[in-house]
Amino acid sequence: MRVSELLESRRAQWRELEELCVKMEGGSRRKVEAKTAIRFSSLYRSACADLALATAYQLPPETTDYLHRLVGRAHNQLYRSRSFQAATWGRQLLVDVPRRLFGDNYLRLAFGVFWGVFLLSMIMAYRVPGFAEQVVPREMILQMEEMYSEPIEGSGPGLGGGMVGFYVMHNAGIGLRCFAFGIFFGVGGLYAVLYNAATLGSVFGYMATTPQSDNFFHFVTAHGPFELTAVVLAAAAGMRMGFSLVDTRGLPRIASLRQAAQQAVPIIAVAVILFGMAAVIETFLSPSAAPYWIKAVVSVVSAGLLTFYFVVLGYPRGA
């Protein structure tokens, strides 16, 4: 038996497989007939068998290389990405995530750091004159004072509703970046939490001392709970990833990171959803002329919803 003859005898099928690959890569895969698909898979398996025996039978290296690529190419058409399993989303978001977060030490840490620093800098900014200027740039304070100098009398949703896009883009962007930087051993996430807590706390404390304080709290009350929780969640998801590199629970570091990242994805998804809800409130309710008690009710209801989500849905149950 000659090697050259063997090659010739197999070549027709290899070429057929190649043609089928081109056809399937062309995007018309949904229309591939059952017959073609069956033919494809059997051609693929025989190409696999040829490759397995190629070295044993001393095929020229070029041919082996060709077979490696052919098999790889066909493999990627046969085993395709499963994209998103949307059916599991509801379960993930309403059952798995709250239960995971209920006993989540990273969330506790992020929550504690955020509110601790927030309250501390708020008190400092309120009691100590000049504290806020040291934490927040002077221009930002002047800008805030100017922004809230007019009472909120309901000029309608900001930019006729356009602000909802801005808030989603800006705030969810910060949240996602905060999550991504968490991979640097959690330091990124921790830094983002500290920075946001100190800045927001100082602004809150400072604004309370100014004549504009009424306008300011009138504006921030309604969307506060969703937005602040979202920041904390995003940071906690990032810390979960970053700290998994340090505390590996007995796994190799990279495997530990992979596991933590997989768990963190639905958490960051929840954070983005919260940012979206906060953006809607911030655009349509916060700047409106609605009396303060309505905004306070919205705030209390959203805080209640969050509590329900984290505590009632999250409370550990026997499996």
Added chain:
Amino acid sequence: MSDSSALDTAVEIITPENIAFRYRVAGPFRRLPAYLIDFGIRLTAWMITSVAVMIAFSSLGLPGFGLAATLIIIFALTWLYGGLFEALWNGQTPGKRLMNIRVLTVEGRPINGWQAVLRNVLRAADMMPLMFYLVGFLSAMLTPRFQRLGDLAAGTMVVVEEPKWFQGVIRLREAEVVRLAGQIPPGFQASRTTARALAAYVQRRPQFSAPRRAEIAGHLGRPLRRQFNLPPETNLDLLLAAVYHHTFVTDRREEERVVAAGSPFAPIATSPFAPPSEPADQAAPVES
């Protein structure tokens, strides 16, 4: 093969069919152009859709919603473009498709939606500082599969998936080669590594000049010339070509033919995996 993978950028994948095949991992010089192409596409899509959406909503008298939609589209293009494409296009974005690369899991399986989104969201960390991608570049240089941080966390890698033309046995037409091949003792059988070296040499010898051929062929040719008791003036380049001819093209010995009948390629035709053997000309109707 495992020895070559140590210095190579190849990764070995074991398929569910229990076959090991190799992929080439994509390095920065393929991934950067792919990224830039995607960036250009994103920028263009952003400009076109934002203008279109703004005009559409303004004509409806709702400019505010037009602005909101535009900003949300920018957000989606920034954070979800790569993730959605990779999830729906089997691990490829338009840029990756043009550069013939694909994202797979480190086990060689296709990625799922979560992995696609995760590796693209973590791009924000890989881009640091600013847009210079230093973190991602460093991480790729330090890992054997060129993984940036997003790849490490999602358990993915980027491989080259380039079609390659079939190249079989090379037919040597030179009369001198055929004559020399006849002088090789019929019992001679090249070892596996020798056969590989011969094939590599014959593949490339058309690109070498005559003195260079003599120099390269000398390493293997001289011992073979001694072994075959050929006259010292035998051309070593042609001798190697003749041994190649003998190994890959000429009929093997009688007893080996018996072995061959029960070996690699013969049983495939009758194995359960093998497709019904169809002549090549009959393959055409299947295509249509």
